[in-house]
Amino acid sequence: ILNVEQSPQSLHVQEGDSTNFTCSFPSSNFYALHWYRWETAKSPEALFVMTLNGDEKKKGRISATLNTKEGYSYLYIKGSQPEDSATYLCAFLDGGATNKLIFGTGTLLAVQP
Amino acid sequence: DTAVSQTPKYLVTQMGNDKSIKCEQNLGHDTMYWYKQDSKKFLKIMFSYNNKELIINETVPNRFSPKSPDKAHLNLHINSLELGDSAVYFCASSHLDRPSTDTQYFGPGTRLTVL
Numbered sequence: 001i002l003n004v005e006q007s008p009q010s011l012h013v014q015e016g017d018s019t020n021f022t023c024s025f026p027s028s029n030f031y032a033l034h035w036y037r038w039e040t041a042k043s044p045e046a047l048f049v050m051t052l053n054g055d056e057k058k059k060g061r062i063s064a065t066l067n068t069k070e071g072y073s074y075l076y077i078k079g080s081q082p083e084d085s086a087t088y089l090c091a092f093l094d095g096g097a098t099n100k101l102i103f104g105t106g107t108l109l110a111v112q113p
Numbered sequence: 114d115t116a117v118s119q120t121p122k123y124l125v126t127q128m129g130n131d132k133s134i135k136c137e138q139n140l141g142h143d144t145m146y147w148y149k150q151d152s153k154k155f156l157k158i159m160f161s162y163n164n165k166e167l168i169i170n171e172t173v174p175n176r177f178s179p180k181s182p183d184k185a186h187l188n189l190h191i192n193s194l195e196l197g198d199s200a201v202y203f204c205a206s207s208h209l210d211r212p213s214t215d216t217q218y219f220g221p222g223t224r225l226t227v228l
Contacts, residue, residue: 032214034216034217036216042221043117043203043219043220043221043222044156044203044219045219046216046217046218049214049215049216051214087154089156099144099161099207099209099217100158100161100169101158101217102158103155103156103157105153105154105155106154
């Protein structure tokens with residue numbers, strides 16, 4: 001059974017704080033790691049797809065790093081804003097021919113003004 | 114403009130009924146998925162179809178049957194609904210041949226409530 005774990009489970013920060021979350025995944029048979037942003041009452045939206053060890057991706061104030069050898073990825077948010085409040089999901093692509101994504105349980109971020 | 118659409122958005126029904134949820138994507142993707150968001154907000158894959166062929170079939174009760182009339186549609190039919198089927202069901206789509214670069218695009222979800 002493949003496990004994808006995220007920590008912390010939830011996080012409350014003040015506007016302007018920078019924050020980061022962790023995603024742990026199996027380090028063997030790695031194909032890709034996806035990060036999604038999921039606002040309440042909406043559908044998950046893709047942030048990044050990361051494939052290579054040492055990858056760093058950035059979108060605005062959000063960035064992510066990938067370590068496939070040790071099986072973790074960090075998501076960073078610089079200068080959090082209230083609109084960043086959402087659940088951040090990582091998903092491990094279980095390789096092979098099926099594109100099966102194994103999702104973590106997510107980190108719920110609440111940014112207070 | 115909607116990329117992945119699902120109908121209905123809300124579905125309230127009695128135990129024992131049979132119901133269907135429809136999903137359509139206009140992104141030209143060849144693969145579609147059904148996910149269930151359980152009570153702990155956890156997203157779990159149920160089924161996936163590639164060009165109308167079933168490629169992922171997780172351990173779900175056989176009361177759940179996906180049907181893909183063409184690669185732009187993947188419907189989910191549920192027989193003899195039970196209380197435990199209450200959840201939000203999400204449809205998604207992607208390109209199968211670009212697993213390392215292409216993300217999955219999700220529909221808005223269907224909240225199913227079984228009374």
